[in-house]
Structures are given as C-alpha cells and as structure tokens.
Amino acid sequence: MRPAANQKKLGEELRRLRVERGLTVEAASTRVGWDKSKLSRLETNKTLIGKQHVDALAEALGLTSAMRLRLDRLLGVETGESGIWWGRYQDVLSPQYEELILLESQAASIEVAAMLIPGLMQAPGYAQATLLQSAFVPDPEDAEMLLDVRRQRQQVVTAGAVSLLATLSESVLLNAFCGRVALQRQLQYLLDLGQLPNVSLRIVPYDAPGAAFTGTVTLLDPQPDAGATVAYVEYEGGSQLLSDPRTIKRYRRNLAYFGQAACSEAESRRMISERLEDS
Template sequence: MATAHSPTLRLRRLATRLRRAREEAGFTSSQVAAKFKWSAGKVSKMETGETKRISAADLDLLMDLYEITDQAERDGMQALARDARQRGWWSKYKKVFSDRALPDFEAEASLIRTFEAQLIPGLLQTPEYAEALLKGGRLTDSETLQQKLDARMARRTILTRASPARLRAVIDESALKRPIGGADVLRGQLAHLLYMAQRPNIDIQVLPVEIGSHAALCAPFTLLEFPDPLDLPIIYIDTAADGLFIEDPDEVEAHSATFGDIQGSAVSTARSATIITDLIKSLEQDT
C-alpha cells in the first residue's frame, strides 16, 4: 500500500535513535555485531540508513541490549521501522523518480523554501505549463511524458492537504516572462500563481531583473525542513539527469543564508502580486 508519509525520513529518524541509544548504552557497533553474530557492517548500515529494512526481531534485540524498557518508546521505534518498509505514492511512477525521490522528502516537509531563476517552481505549475515545459526537454515517449506530468501534479497536494506544508518561493522576474507554452498558457500560469499566493501557507516573491547582481546567481535550489528535530534539513538541486540531495550542515546553513539574502533583494509579496497582475494584463493586451 502506498503511503503519504516519508519512508526515507522514518528510516533516518530510526537510524538516529538507534545510534544514540547504542552510544548511551556504551557499546561500539562492532561489539553489538559480535554480540548477535551479525556481519561486521550490519549495525553501522542500520545507523546510516543504508539498510532499508530493519526487522521487528532485530529491533527488539537491539532495544533489549540498549535497555530501552519504556513501552511507548519501543512501540514508537517499531512503528518507524514499519513505516520505513512501506512504499510512497511516488513508487508507482518508476519511469519518473529514482529510489531517492523529491516527493519522499516533500511528504513530511513543514517548510519548503525554493528559488527559481528560469521557470515556475514545480509545486506551483499548472498542468498546461508543466506539459509545455516537459515537451521542451529531451524527446520521450508519450507514456513517460504523461507519467511525469501526473507525478508533478500529484506533488502539489502537499500545499492543499489538511496540514499543508509552508512554501516560500522566490522567483526571478525573467521566469515570469518566459513564454513556455505560449501566451495563453503563460497567462493561465500567472493567474494560478496569484490564486495560490492567497493561501496562508504560501508566500511568493518576485526578484526583479533590475536588481542586477544578487546572492543567488548560481543554480536554483530548494531547502526542505521538517517538524521532527531528528529530521535535519536537506537541500535539493535539480540536475539534467536527476536531482541532487545535500545533507551537509554547512551546506544547508550556507544555502539558508543565501535564501535569506535573496528574500531581502526580492520585492514584498504584495508588490510581487502587482507585478504578476501587470504581466497578465500585458499578455491580454498583446492577444
């Protein structure tokens, strides 16, 4: 059964708790492996998330050894192990997502900060805009293209669910003017941006071209943060072949500072709405 939570995050959280429990109990990973006659790297792989599935029996053995006796804590760790074994909704899009997919992290993100310079962020795209964008890439069969489109639209639900993720998007003005799909498609896309910007969990800021040099004259990026303190923030950078995930704390801090800088360079959300409205009117006049 597909799930709406993140199996990868649940596994990372369990791995962190196991490592901390082992250290508090005073064992090395080698000592634990020897105790249960496991292979030398099994414990380390459990604590780094390399082992995708941790059996209930193995988990019970570890919790007994680490003297975790609180039943609520034991039940919670078993629940994490079960959740980590489930598949996310994105697993059915095998032609679209790799084993480590962006929706896996978006599923439990509480705050998403994204900067885009050339196009509208995926979470804010209309079907027409997304289709035109995908058709502008490398030639692919119609089935794969439709899967990519369906998957991108499915991702958007994190912004409208019962407890939606907060989205802070800074979009370069040039992206708002790029006629992907033609004037009608672009006009519909800009109207959708205005509609989504009215939601309390979404802030959209435009970075005017006239600003010139700014802190993010580099690759666009997305920062994802999570409600559980054990789930450290992560950076996502889109690439031509696949997405790149960066978890290094120094990199996360640097990108967070950069995002703060470009937010300061961008105009306010109210002024951004005016810019988008003016662009829509300009497109209507041209047609």
C-alpha cells in the same frame, strides 16, 4: 510485475545501492556479517531475497526511509503507510525522486529560490512543457505518469500541509517557452497560490542589485525532532539532494541574499497581475 521479475529487480537495486556507496561485495558483506558469496548470490538472483536480507542490508548501507520503502515494495511487503501514494509510479521514479517526494510529504516548511517556476507551483501546461523540454525527455507514456506525480506532489501545498516560501526571478513572468496560453494560465495559478495562507510568493526584479542566482535551490525543513534539513539543488542536466550541514548553511545564506532583493508579496502580486494583463 511478476514476483520473479520483482526479485531480479530487487537484486539489481541492492547492487546499485552498494556500488553507489563505493563498497565492494566483500566490504558490504563484512558490514552485515555475511560471507561475500551470500551477497553475490542475492544480487544476481541466485538466492531468494527475503525481508531479513533487505533489513540487514538497509541498516549496513545506511539507506534512507524512501529507499527502504522502495525495496519493501519490490518485496511485496505492506508498509502500512497509506500516504505513500507514489508507490504505483515506481517504474518511472528514480530513487532520488522518491526521496524528494517523501521529504516534501514530511516537511514542515519548504523554501525555494528559482529562475524557473518550481514543480510544486507549476500549472499543468507549464509542467508539461518543462518536462518535455528537459535534458532527459521521457517516453510519452512515462511523461503522462510523471505529470500525474507532479500534480499529486503539489497537494502538500494546496492542502496547507506545508508552509511554502518562494522567491522567483522576474524572468519566470516573461519566459513563454511553454506557449502564450500556458504562460497565462501559469501566471493566474501563481496568483491563486499566493492567496493561500501557507504560501509566501515574492518576485525579484531584473534590476535588483545583488540578485544574481542560477538554477533552483529548495530547502526542506522537517517537523521538530524529525531529522535535519535537506537541500534539493537543480541545474541543467541534473539534480542533487544534499544534507551536509555546512552546505545547508551556505544555501540558506544564498537564499537569504536573494530574498533581500525581492519585492513585497503585495508588489509581487501586482507585477504578476500586470504581466498577465499584458500577455
């Protein structure tokens, strides 16, 4: 992407972030200590945007680390973060998705409850089917890049960088929307993941009392003294990152209730193995 195109996209991104926070040009300018015409010129690409402008606005708008990294990349600034592998995919990643990837990479533990197999645990065929049947089907070229992103996200689990506690509905063992062969490979992948010392996988049977659960909820707990827990909530047609303490407490309680209905890890492994043999 040419520098001029970067500048245009950067201005558009600054405007989007301001509007997303419900701020007028005047209100945002006041926070930074600028004349409102200055911010207007930056957003409309009439004034060259520099690192000092981005830093000032990031502070005033309360931007997250992932958002700042995104802006720095548009500026062409070297962040010094060699682990930020997803920078090359920025054209197909939403700011929220980048934030999720950053949170996963910095988490000490991840707890997830789901009616579908979550992205961190998906085998390639299952991941492709999930992506192409989503509410927002991407272009073929974008789909391939998003599949690459999903595969690389999984490395925090397979490399043992994070503890993963997954509680899944029995329906994930039976739902063959991805095709018979892809489901077989997915079931085997779940068995393989369950062998990792940092992964705990349990299944909630259909007939378990009080086990109602919809969608997917993921709690990302940070390293000690590295911030607060964030919830990633997925539902039909969208998703959200939530950090309100009361909301986190409620979701943690819901996951605990769901987990109480789950089988042991050994019994869950037996259920997956039997389903694989029958498929």
